[in-house]
Every structure is written in structure tokens, then in C-alpha cells.
Amino acid sequence: ALTAVLQYIFNSDVAVLDYRAPSLAANSISTHFSGDREAAVVLDVACGTGLVAQQVNLQDQKELQQAAQGSSSLLLTDGLSSLPAGLFDVVVIVGALSVGQVPVDVVRELFKSTKPGGYICMTTRSNHDNLQYKASLERELKQMEEEELWTCVEYSQVEDWERAVSEQEHGYISGAVYIYKKL
Numbered sequence: 537a538l539t540a541v542l543q544y545i546f547n548s549d550v551a552v553l554d555y556r557a558p559s560l561a562a563n564s565i566s567t568h569f570s571g572d573r574e575a576a577v578v579l580d581v582a583c584g585t586g587l588v589a590q591q592v593n594l595q596d597q598k599e600l601q602q603a604a605q606g607s608s609s610l611l612l613t614d615g616l617s618s619l620p621a622g623l624f625d626v627v628v629i630v631g632a633l634s635v636g637q638v639p640v641d642v643v644r645e646l647f648k649s650t651k652p653g654g655y656i657c658m659t660t661r662s663n664h665d666n667l668q669y670k671a672s673l674e675r676e677l678k679q680m681e682e683e684e685l686w687t688c689v690e691y692s693q694v695e696d697w698e699r700a701v702s703e704q705e706h707g708y709i710s711g712a713v714y715i716y717k718k719l
């Protein structure tokens with residue numbers, strides 16, 4: 537019952553915030569994924585109440601909710617690295633790569649979990665308090681591209697990402713979707 541109540545509260549917040557990140561990410565995945573949709577295995581990291589899986593239009597979805605109540609990042613890193621490498625056609629993380637949540641080095645774990653030729657979809661926010669995090673995330677993504685681990689197939693900056701909630705920001709904050717293909 538508590539889970540149901542928490543899910544209700546979270547999904548109400550989603551409506552109030554006009555939180556569109558799950559559908560934006562799912563659309564981007566759908567645009568780029570060229571494999572067998574019936575057989576695709578998708579890992580939704582930090583899945584929360586599962587909004588991303590609801591939107592991703594690929595058949596075989598396996599979700600892994602890591603430390604759902606926002607506990608340590610160590611748990612997330614350990615959880616992912618305990619999975620066999622190269623297992624998933626698509627690995628997605630939405631709304632969790634930001635300051636105070638999932639640290640940037642988890643990106644390499646997402647990469648390891650993905651099959652060669654598979655896709656990694658990530659999102660982050662571009663509002664003021666997350667700009668430093670976003671810059672370090674982008675440094676890491678670029679660094680991994682220079683290491684020829686993956687190639688960027690989409691970078692979309694979205695102006696009306698979600699409603700602002702801090703007193704310093706009004707209207708909507710912007711955000712970004714990244715899709716990388718593992719080489």
C-alpha cells in the first residue's frame with residue numbers, strides 16, 4: 537500500500553511538473569533503434585515508477601530498479617557491474633543523471649552493460665544548479681567518444697523540459713537527451 541501511495545504522489549508530481557523526459561527519451565530511442573524490436577532487451581536504470589518503460593515501444597523490456605529510494609550511488613555502480621557485460625540492446629537512464637543523484641562515472645557502467653551495436657540513452661537537466669554536472673557529464677561522453685568506445689547519434693537540447701520549481705527559475709527549465717551507439 538505504501539508503494540502505491542508513493543507511486544501516486546510521484547505520478548502526481550510528474551503531472552504538475554509536466555515531466556516529459558520519459559516520452560522524449562523513448563521517442564529518441566524509437567527513432568534510432570534499428571534492430572529487432574520484438575527481441576530487444578531494454579534496461580531502464582533508476583526507473584522510479586517505470587514511466588520510461590511505459591513509453592518505450594520495444595517488446596521485451598527488462599527493468600532494473602537500483603536503489604529506488606535514492607540511496608548511495610555505490611549501490612547503483614555495484615548493481616550494474618554485477619551484471620554480465622554486453623547484455624542489453626538498449627540501456628536508458630532518465631531523470632537521474634544530475635547533481636545530487638547519480639554520479640557521472642556510472643556512464644561507463646551503462647556502456648559496459650550494453651551490447652556492441654546497442655544504444656545508451658541518457659538525459660540531464662540544463663538549469664542553473666545542474667550546469668557544472670552537465671559539463672562534466674559531457675566531458676565524459678566526449679572522452680569516451682575519443683576512446684572510440686561509442687559514437688553520438690543524437691544530442692537534443694529541449695527548451696521546455698519540465699516546469700521550474702526553484703524560486704530563481706520561472707516557467708520551464710531546459711534539458712537534454714543524448715543517444716550513443718556502442719562500437
Ligand SMILES: C[S@@+](CC[C@H](N)C(=O)[O-])C[C@H]1O[C@@H](n2cnc3c(N)ncnc32)[C@H](O)[C@@H]1O
Pocket residue numbers: 557558581582583584585586587588602603604605606607608609610611612629630631632636637638639
Ligand atoms: C526523477 S526520478 C526518475 C525516475 C524515472 N527514470 C523517470 O524518468 O520517471 C530519479 C530516480 O533516480 C533514482 N536515483 C537517484 N539517485 C540515485 C542513486 N545514486 N542510485 C540509484 N538510484 C538513484 C531515484 O531513486 C529515482 O528513482
